[in-house]
Amino acid sequence: MPKLKTHKGTAKRIKITSTGKLTRRRAFGAHLLAKKSKSRKRAINTTAVVKGGVAKNIKRALGA
Numbered sequence: 001m002p003k004l005k006t007h008k009g010t011a012k013r014i015k016i017t018s019t020g021k022l023t024r025r026r027a028f029g030a031h032l033l034a035k036k037s038k039s040r041k042r043a044i045n046t047t048a049v050v051k052g053g054v055a056k057n058i059k060r061a062l063g064a
Contacts (some may be wrong), residue, residue, distance in 0.1 A: 007061035022050040
């Protein structure tokens with residue numbers, strides 16, 4: 001079976017932690033920030049963990 005290529009778009013957006021979890025940035029933090037509350041903007045600024053079947057597909061795309 002040939003080697004799988006890394007999906008570069010996914011690799012730029014998602015990082016694998018030392019324990020094997022996948023972290024990603026949250027959406028809606030790029031523009032139109034004046035109407036969003038401070039607490040909402042702080043929540044957007046934190047990283048999120050990818051879970052479930054989606055994580056399995058992403059790991060395959062990253063070749064991990």
